[in-house]
Amino acid sequence: MKPIDPRLLRYAAAARGFVAASAVIGVVQTGVTVAFAWLLTDAVTGALAGRDVSASLLWLLVAAGSRGALIALSDAVGTRAAARTGAQLRAALIRAVGRLGPGWLAQRNQAGLAVTAGHGLEALDAYFARYIPQLVLTVIATPVLLAVMWWNDWPSGLTALITLPLIPLFLILIGMATRTVQRRQWQTLQRLAVRFADTVQGLATLRLFGRERRAAEGIRATADEYRRETMTVLRFSFLSGFAMELLASLAVALIAVSVGFRLLSGDLTLEVGLFVLLLAPEAFLPIRQVGVQFHAAAEGVAATEDVFEVLDAAALPVHNSSERRVGARIPTGSGGIGADPEELWTGGGELVVSGLRIRDLPPVTFTARPGTITVIEGPSGSGKSSLLAALRGAVDFDGEAAFADMDIRTLVPADWLAWAGQAPGLIRGTIAENVALGAAAPDAGGIRVALDDAGAAELDPALELGVQGGGLSGGQAQRVAVARALYRHAADPRRVLALDEPSSALDADTEARLWRALRMRADAGATILLVSHRRTAREIADQVVALGVSA
Secondary structure, three states: OOOOOHHHHHHOHHHHHHHHHHHHHHHHHHHHHHHHHHHHHHHHHHHHHOOOOHHHHHHHHHHHHHHHHHHHHHHHHHHHHHHHHHHHHHHHHHHHHHHHHHHHHHOOOHHHHHHHHHHHHHOHHHHHHHHHHHHHHHHHHHHHHHHHHHHHOHHHHHHHHHHOOHHHHHHHHHHHHHHHHHHHHHHHHHHHHHHHHHHHHOHHHHHHOOOHHHHHHHHHHHHHHHHHHHHHHHHHHHHHHHHHHHHHHHHHHHHHHHHHHHHHHOOOOHHHHHHHHHHHHHHHHHHHHHHHHHHHHHHHHHHHHHHHHHHHHHHOOOOOOOOOOOOOEOOOOOOOOOOOHHHHOOOOOOEEEEEEEOOOOOOEEEEEOOOEEEEEEOOOOOOHHHHHHHHOOOOOOEEEEEEOOEEHHHOOHHHHEEEEOOOOOOOOEEHHHHHOOOOOOOOHHHHHHHHHHOOOOOOOOOOEEOHHHOOOOHHHHHHHHHHHHHHHHHHOOOOEEEEEOOOOOOOHHHHHHHHHHHHHHHHOOOEEEEEOOOHHHHHHOOEEEEOOOOO
16 A cells, blocks of 8 residues: 555645645654753753753753644644545545446445445544654654764664664555455445345335345344454554564664663763663654554545545546447537536537447437427337436447437536436435425425426425435325426426336326426427337327337
């Protein structure tokens, strides 16, 4: 592991400022340490010589207080930097996931990613408050203290210079082993989070089939594995601490024995000998503390590495297995990914799909124009939902698909698409918050209209929902999801409105109200894609795209 990952400084501006602040504090701490040792030496030798040492004692108290204040300042600055860096990395992670798209996210461990963004980044406190300050202090203080020791007594400085590299050598060897077990512990924690999330989500099904006890046993086994991994990490931490303390004690003892013999022989004055002996432990202290704090910070470091993998993936050019549509423009507003709002609409609102193929499904070709409803139908497995998934970036595809003369693979789906899938995807909060999800300034009137158009006029927008929309029936949850898409489309009617089986859980009367609302929007100029197996959908369609199981 690198002492400080350069990506941390690249992705988090707060980290760069903190390293600079730690360097300034480290320089002052080093000066105070040398001053403290000299003042204590002067006080002891002066008292033995019968001099008045009141001034030295007074300044000694000032140096001790300054040293404590600098340590407290370093902790405070580190804690603040950890909070700011965690917030910046979390925000960057959310932006990166949005840029990589739902297709990338669907292939990842989402519960593990949530643990990384939450608990993992919160573990940065130890990394910033203790590890980085000690690392910076080691780089600054250790060479300075060695130079001061060499200047005053070169044999002691030479002894320290020879023995000091042994500590980082053992630290690297033990750290490599610790890194392995720490990584294993972090992966076990992520598996535990995934297992728990899956069990809670499928608890009703597990109880129905009498498998809830087996699921609980699985969680218990994973938790026990996490406990064992944690104890292994602690054993390595204690081993590392013991090795470093032993090496540092032996090195200081060698210096002390040498100074003692030379004091007895008269080759060294008491003042110089005491000053060197006081500086010797201080020269070894920062690097010892780096080893100790490395273990405390390892969990946060492991989390940041996972975050950096996502950020690095988002920074890479977006590739696809197919060539971009000939003649399709690439937007320039956001470095090629995401169009400037005004530029997006200059090419008109047509959605042109030509030879779009997902995996081994037959290719699809159609053009959806403003003011029309395009119904996508076909038997189960023909690729209806997969087609909408491709349009919203959830799966890769071959062929051509362009909106407003721009390849949709270069666009952010939220900029041009208002979508509702078969899974409602509701969150905890009010119905109004679910309908206006993502809106900067929700419009109460617009929310009410969207609910009415979706056939959910009887639902109270202020009704509080539980996790995943708990408190609503399946049909009600589906209507709220459709209302969300309608609300987003109303915010900018130039977007394509795409609905995947929006009436599958609706009765005939409610379905008819929804069809009338969609027809009115199309007549007002909307571009609508409607995936439906209902024959009644044909009655409002301007064109029907029939998908088959085979080419």
